Amino acid sequence: MKALRYYGARDIRCESMDDPTLQSPRDAIVKVDKCAICGSDLHIYHGHGFSEDIGYCVGHEAVGEVVEVGRAVSRLKVGDKVMISAAVGCGSCAACLAGNVVKCATNSGNCYGLSAALQGCQAEAVRVPAADTNAALIPEGISIDQALMMTDSLATAWFGARQADIVPGSSVAVVGLGPIGLMAVESAFAMGASIVYAIDLVPERRALAAQLGAVPIDPEAAPDLIREATKGRMVDCVVEAVGVDATISLSLRLAARRGTVSVIGVAQSRKFTFPISRAFGQGLTFRIGTCSVPEEWPALIPLIQSGRLKPERYISHVLPLSDGAQAYALFDARAEGALKMVLTT
Amino acid sequence: MKALRYYGARDIRCESMDDPTLQSPRDAIVKVDKCAICGSDLHIYHGHGFSEDIGYCVGHEAVGEVVEVGRAVSRLKVGDKVMISAAVGCGSCAACLAGNVVKCATNSGNCYGLSAALQGCQAEAVRVPAADTNAALIPEGISIDQALMMTDSLATAWFGARQADIVPGSSVAVVGLGPIGLMAVESAFAMGASIVYAIDLVPERRALAAQLGAVPIDPEAAPDLIREATKGRMVDCVVEAVGVDATISLSLRLAARRGTVSVIGVAQSRKFTFPISRAFGQGLTFRIGTCSVPEEWPALIPLIQSGRLKPERYISHVLPLSDGAQAYALFDARAEGALKMVLTT
Amino acid sequence: MKALRYYGARDIRCESMDDPTLQSPRDAIVKVDKCAICGSDLHIYHGHGFSEDIGYCVGHEAVGEVVEVGRAVSRLKVGDKVMISAAVGCGSCAACLAGNVVKCATNSGNCYGLSAALQGCQAEAVRVPAADTNAALIPEGISIDQALMMTDSLATAWFGARQADIVPGSSVAVVGLGPIGLMAVESAFAMGASIVYAIDLVPERRALAAQLGAVPIDPEAAPDLIREATKGRMVDCVVEAVGVDATISLSLRLAARRGTVSVIGVAQSRKFTFPISRAFGQGLTFRIGTCSVPEEWPALIPLIQSGRLKPERYISHVLPLSDGAQAYALFDARAEGALKMVLTT
Amino acid sequence: MKALRYYGARDIRCESMDDPTLQSPRDAIVKVDKCAICGSDLHIYHGHGFSEDIGYCVGHEAVGEVVEVGRAVSRLKVGDKVMISAAVGCGSCAACLAGNVVKCATNSGNCYGLSAALQGCQAEAVRVPAADTNAALIPEGISIDQALMMTDSLATAWFGARQADIVPGSSVAVVGLGPIGLMAVESAFAMGASIVYAIDLVPERRALAAQLGAVPIDPEAAPDLIREATKGRMVDCVVEAVGVDATISLSLRLAARRGTVSVIGVAQSRKFTFPISRAFGQGLTFRIGTCSVPEEWPALIPLIQSGRLKPERYISHVLPLSDGAQAYALFDARAEGALKMVLTT
Numbered sequence A, B, C, D: 001m002k003a004l005r006y007y008g009a010r011d012i013r014c015e016s017m018d019d020p021t022l023q024s025p026r027d028a029i030v031k032v033d034k035c036a037i038c039g040s041d042l043h044i045y046h047g048h049g050f051s052e053d054i055g056y057c058v059g060h061e062a063v064g065e066v067v068e069v070g071r072a073v074s075r076l077k078v079g080d081k082v083m084i085s086a087a088v089g090c091g092s093c094a095a096c097l098a099g100n101v102v103k104c105a106t107n108s109g110n111c112y113g114l115s116a117a118l119q120g121c122q123a124e125a126v127r128v129p130a131a132d133t134n135a136a137l138i139p140e141g142i143s144i145d146q147a148l149m150m151t152d153s154l155a156t157a158w159f160g161a162r163q164a165d166i167v168p169g170s171s172v173a174v175v176g177l178g179p180i181g182l183m184a185v186e187s188a189f190a191m192g193a194s195i196v197y198a199i200d201l202v203p204e205r206r207a208l209a210a211q212l213g214a215v216p217i218d219p220e221a222a223p224d225l226i227r228e229a230t231k232g233r234m235v236d237c238v239v240e241a242v243g244v245d246a247t248i249s250l251s252l253r254l255a256a257r258r259g260t261v262s263v264i265g266v267a268q269s270r271k272f273t274f275p276i277s278r279a280f281g282q283g284l285t286f287r288i289g290t291c292s293v294p295e296e297w298p299a300l301i302p303l304i305q306s307g308r309l310k311p312e313r314y315i316s317h318v319l320p321l322s323d324g325a326q327a328y329a330l331f332d333a334r335a336e337g338a339l340k341m342v343l344t345t
Helices: A041-045 A144-150 A153-163 A179-190 A203-211 A222-229 A245-254 A276-282 A293-305 A321-333 B041-045 B144-150 B153-163 B179-190 B203-211 B222-229 B245-254 B276-282 B293-305 B321-333 C041-045 C144-150 C153-163 C179-190 C203-211 C222-229 C245-254 C276-282 C293-305 C321-333 D041-045 D144-150 D153-163 D179-190 D203-211 D222-229 D245-254 D276-282 D293-305 D321-333
Strands: A002-006 A012-016 A028-037 A061-069 A081-084 A125-128 A135-137 A171-175 A195-199 A215-217 A235-240 A255-263 A272-274 A285-288 A315-320 A340-344 B002-006 B012-016 B028-037 B061-069 B081-084 B125-128 B135-137 B171-175 B195-199 B215-217 B235-240 B255-263 B272-274 B285-288 B315-320 B340-344 C002-006 C012-016 C028-037 C061-069 C081-084 C125-128 C135-137 C171-175 C195-199 C215-217 C235-240 C255-263 C272-274 C285-288 C315-320 C340-344 D002-006 D012-016 D028-037 D061-069 D081-084 D125-128 D135-137 D171-175 D195-199 D215-217 D235-240 D255-263 D272-274 D285-288 D315-320 D340-344
Touching: A002 A321, A012 A321, A028 A081, A028 A144, A028 A321, A041 A321, A061 A125, A061 A144, A081 A125, A081 A144, A144 A153, A144 A293, A144 A340, A153 A179, A153 A235, A153 A255, A153 A293, A171 A179, A171 A222, A171 A245, A179 A195, A179 A203, A179 A235, A195 A203, A195 A222, A203 A215, A215 A222, A222 A245, A235 A245, A245 A255, A245 A272, A255 A276, A276 D285, A285 D276, A315 A321, A321 A340, B002 B321, B012 B321, B028 B081, B028 B144, B028 B321, B041 B321, B061 B125, B061 B144, B081 B144, B144 B153, B144 B293, B144 B340, B153 B179, B153 B235, B153 B255, B153 B293, B171 B179, B171 B222, B171 B245, B179 B195, B179 B203, B179 B235, B195 B203, B195 B222, B203 B215, B215 B222, B222 B245, B235 B245, B245 B255, B245 B272, B255 B276, B276 C285, B285 C276, B315 B321, B321 B340, C002 C321, C012 C321, C028 C081, C028 C144, C028 C321, C041 C321, C061 C125, C061 C144, C081 C125, C081 C144, C144 C153, C144 C293, C144 C340, C153 C179, C153 C235, C153 C255, C153 C293, C171 C179, C171 C222, C171 C245, C179 C195, C179 C203, C179 C235, C195 C203, C195 C222, C203 C215, C215 C222, C222 C245, C235 C245, C245 C255, C245 C272, C255 C276, C315 C321, C321 C340, D002 D321, D012 D321, D028 D081, D028 D144, D028 D321, D041 D321, D061 D125, D061 D144, D081 D125, D081 D144, D144 D153, D144 D293, D144 D340, D153 D179, D153 D235, D153 D255, D153 D293, D171 D179, D171 D222, D171 D245, D179 D195, D179 D203, D179 D235, D195 D203, D195 D222, D203 D215, D215 D222, D222 D245, D235 D245, D245 D255, D245 D272, D255 D276, D315 D321, D321 D340
Parallel strands: A171 A195, A171 A235, A195 A215, A235 A255, A255 A285, A315 A340, B171 B195, B171 B235, B195 B215, B235 B255, B255 B285, B315 B340, C171 C195, C171 C235, C195 C215, C235 C255, C255 C285, C315 C340, D171 D195, D171 D235, D195 D215, D235 D255, D255 D285, D315 D340
Antiparallel strands: A002 A012, A028 A061, A028 A125, A028 A340, A061 A081, A081 A135, A272 D272, A285 D285, B002 B012, B028 B061, B028 B125, B028 B340, B061 B081, B081 B135, B272 C272, B285 C285, C002 C012, C028 C061, C028 C125, C028 C340, C061 C081, C081 C135, D002 D012, D028 D061, D028 D125, D028 D340, D061 D081, D081 D135
16 A cells, blocks of 8 residues: 655655454554644654654545454454544543553554554555554444544544633633644634634734634744733633643733633643742643644534534645645645645545 | 603503612612613513502613612712612521522512512612612622623623523523523533524514524424434423413423423412323423522623624614503513613613 | 342342343442442332333442453453442543543443343443443552442532532532431531531431531421521531421521532432522522533542541441342331441442 | 731741731631641742742641631621631632632732741731621531631642542542641542552651551652552552652652542742653643632532541640740751641740
């Protein structure tokens, strides 16, 4: 099959690769219809990924059709159109049974396309372990593109907003307006936010947030503008969707007393200086981490079905898998209005 | 002063009455700017009110200006424009201190205009007991009409939706589309409902709900249509905004397994037959009661300020206080598109 | 194999029966080590059970050893010691995946031993459908007897207390002190109840509750005594563990303003008169239904492991399966201090 | 009057001082019966307090009798025995009205005895601003000593446990076993913790925690022992009751995936290095701050009244106010089993 393979910094190639095969009775093989590039794939693209492996297939967002199932797969069958969760659990532990794969006892943090250990899904096919847990039928009334957005980025955005303790009436700031940040803006409104301040360096991205009803702000000006707009109270809830020290620090400055900062940007810092004294004075809650993708689906599915969430609108480019290298380059450059890059097989 | 006084079934008269005076150091006197008629006032209008008194002043929804305060009033001063909570607490017990006046130890269920014990506010002025607790400054960015809606009906609608356990993605039914029911529809969407079924006998009211994005349904057809639309699951959350046995029974039939029915219609039945066996099989939650008005304000204020809730649009008529009898008659007849009837002094 | 079979009112016989066999690749066959009689089995014993079938095997509380698994069973294997959930889900729908089998889309309310459709487990062996969902390994540090109590009665008691909205500091009443009621008392204290009033007609059962730290009260005296003890406030949370109209009515009288009544007694009434007007005045929450057994296990397991919950102490009798008829008779008569009746194979 | 006054590091003197007087109609003057020394008073004692003032009266934990009230005080009267909240709100803003004085719009973080701006209560009398909000009648069934513990330390311990997201069944670690840490252990059990690991350098303090049912551990050994005991999962909830970088770091190492670390130790660090990358991988929640004392009272009062919480047992010494300097020295040295130091007037 064809697959996007990692060979070093800025060196992703569409090449042949062995077809995936069942490795356990609980596995399924899914022929990929569409896959997408995630902001966190850029960590790999920049050469500071999550392993030293070379030549492995990248990518963790895909939808497709089940073409083979192990004998212990009971919920899916050949021919099913499925969405594959980017977060991968063992499917057997108590956490997985409760739908919380991030807390998985044996497999936590597992994901496709981070190393050769679990090949990615920017390919013509992918092996899904514990398929009953880690994939699901695309529900009626949900398009392929919408399902694709649910495999990671919308679920992460929604989770980020939830973890920011947004309740009806909350004031919110979203820092970073890539696809996940923009969907966090949309999620915040769906949860009842009264106002959302949308913060990014890129004017085009701020303009998209403004179309969603947010107040667009440049990062530099954000603390002062928000202080003025809120008469010094700052915002109840902050969603950080970048993951670097500067934006995490900014986020901590924007939170009100007893506010919450929720970091969903993939954060790799080992030396972040946390303002303990100020946070103590304000009574802050600081949350950080990734989402158990399927845990978010029961809320997302009806909201997409009824048209209240429209994640497909963040798809800016659709290219063939063979143009994967170009798609990565465009996305990395934030060129041509690149937001969500989708690849077709 | 002039006041609307109750003299028997369908006999409300605008007459002179003694001006209110301070009865405790914690009282305030408020000159009423605008007041409104509530659906529950019709219980009184129909002659089966909450006391045997005659000649007392009716009404429990009003906004106005503070003209006199007792020496122990510390949060309000003469000249303040205030909204008066329809729910009246003692202001001193633990429940009142936590903002939950419905749980007030000494005063629970107290309200203006139900008897001569606490004169109503469909008048040129009203005495507000424990004014620090039972009234509040109209916040910046909130109009007089919006504040008036917050004194009871919007707060009740919002509370009804909250008590129905609406979370983002919930499916909802609202039974009864008077002003409170319509605002419950709007509240449900603000809380993230994926779909709202809006049920009322009156086609015009259903049309208004449809404009808010709800699916309008005739009560008779509701169980079958909702069963079909939800493939037998029924809805997660039901808000009942009428209060009679038939609509409470209907509401119980619309709830899904582990669903919640929230009754905010003023319910006076003493012999309601509850389907215990069916409810047991379904795992239902049934909630019923009124709201601690000021408890709802912290969420409502920013949502009105940001334009996400527009309660003023349910005001159908504005008449002088002297036309109060006519306003009652119109409202009772549901004539001329009567929804919220406002009276000016 | 030997099994307890139902032949009519008060006619349960230990007889031979065909061994259970796999009917689906997801089934498991469990050789029963111990099983128990539940209060709800008495509905069947009294002849007003849940089906018209004759000769079926009764019982829904059992632990044992897996002796055969279908090919699609992935979490359990032959030789595993397991506890079997009394609540049976399809294992495939969204509700089952989230652990909430009561909300199961296709199978809700299913349980062993209510009819011939799913044979009971008061037998030497039982077929467990969707075994990955409906049974689990007995965790380390949990005895067979403790596991047996978790298959239904402790889970139900715990759920009943949860659904009563017990939080640290709550005042609680438990109505009905059979094994489930007594475990509800113990659960309430584990959840932080400040005081628990324990109400039953049987003095011996009240004495057991008193040993747990509860205040024992006779049902007749309960409203007055609780009114006096709480200075008129009544209790925050009521757990009803009987299921008949009189005890449900009593429970509704014991609740404070904004209190919650949680009914877990199997309630079959179709004509219960609910005091709507009073409930409206008080702002009550009324919950009723059964529990999704495995949903309660993550909290129960560590509490049993650490010795904070001791459900095994409610086992009053251990008899061989062949004495099942006698066990039913004793339990029905509440004779000889009968609480939890356990049968061994 | 006599008062403990601060004159520099380790220089607290019992001296004469002007009697407090009403400064606003909402103030009350309370004659102090008993006051106590808090761990955070040692920051002042060590010379790195919260202001540059000299000669001000210290202390923020006291109970006593109302001897004078301003004309706008409505809930308290002369002769009332009251407990004074260490956290001081304006009493007028929305946050204060909801009982959340930490979020107070104008006054947040205010406390007695941190500077000359609000004189402390280690004195024969103290002025209580906004007395209706910042003090309350000692409830029936609560002793003077129990009330004294509620003015700050028990409320803080309880809040710390709440903010650690403790639910029934949680595994918990408490780092630091001063009076607040010990009461956090007791609070954790009252909230249903299945197990509590109690960590402190001082063996005597660990022994006290063991008497409460906790597993005592030396800090050095804590990560390894807890890893082994939990089979690598670590604990769900960590309460940090010291406030220095080393113990905050230790706390972060003890938390399980999706766990919560709650810091209530007064933390003054400006350069704490937060392990962002690890926290991201684990999905941590980090909370830090002080409590809105009266917000915790509704849960604490019934738990003390019923004997489930016994905060008075942490009082190790009772001395006259005139021996205040000695009390500070003893407490600072952790000498003679010093835990809670109480001073009488």
